[in-house]
Amino acid sequence: MTAPFWGVMLDCPDPLALAEFYQQVAGGELAVVTDAYVELRFETFSLGFQRDLNYRAPTWPDPRVPQKAHLDFRAPDLDAEQQRVVAAGGRPTAVQPAPDRFRVFLDPAGHPFCLTTWGTASGPPESR
Structure with missing residues (x-):
């Protein structure tokens, strides 16, 4: 059995702002939005953005x-x-x-x- 690729996670100081930037660049849908994590979902993968206060x-x-x-x-x-x-x-x-x-x-x-x-x-x- 293999684990299918789902996506990439980027650390950043402001997850929502960075997710919105990449949404403008590449499209996708904001699927999960919290203070600490945002998921930008595409058809077959997602980009995740997680808050890192030491980024x-x-x-x-x-x-x-x-x-x-x-x-x-x-x-x-x-x-x-x-x-x-x-x-x-x-x-x-x-x-x-x-x-x-x-x-x-x-x-x-x-x-x-x-x-x-x-x-x-x-x-x-x-x-x-």
Whole structure:
């Protein structure tokens, strides 16, 4: 027997604010909302956000406070999706290793995440 994947949990200082940010970026439905935990549910998985009063945002690419993980979102039109992410409260990072294929942002709590053309019709041939 295997345990099916359900989702990812992100620690943060304000679960509702971060869940609402990601809802603007990727859609989904706020399924559980408490002071300490919010679940953003999609068709086959969920993103969870839990309050961590000692949360420290990663300082990527500076390794002093390393990132533990990051999320990737498919975006066939990076420029259009970047505008949506910034309007929702995301911030592009100063370091952009391959801006023609993926762009790195920080969410409102400081977690790095990427928009990428990989796996889309506009992505590199090896990503299709």
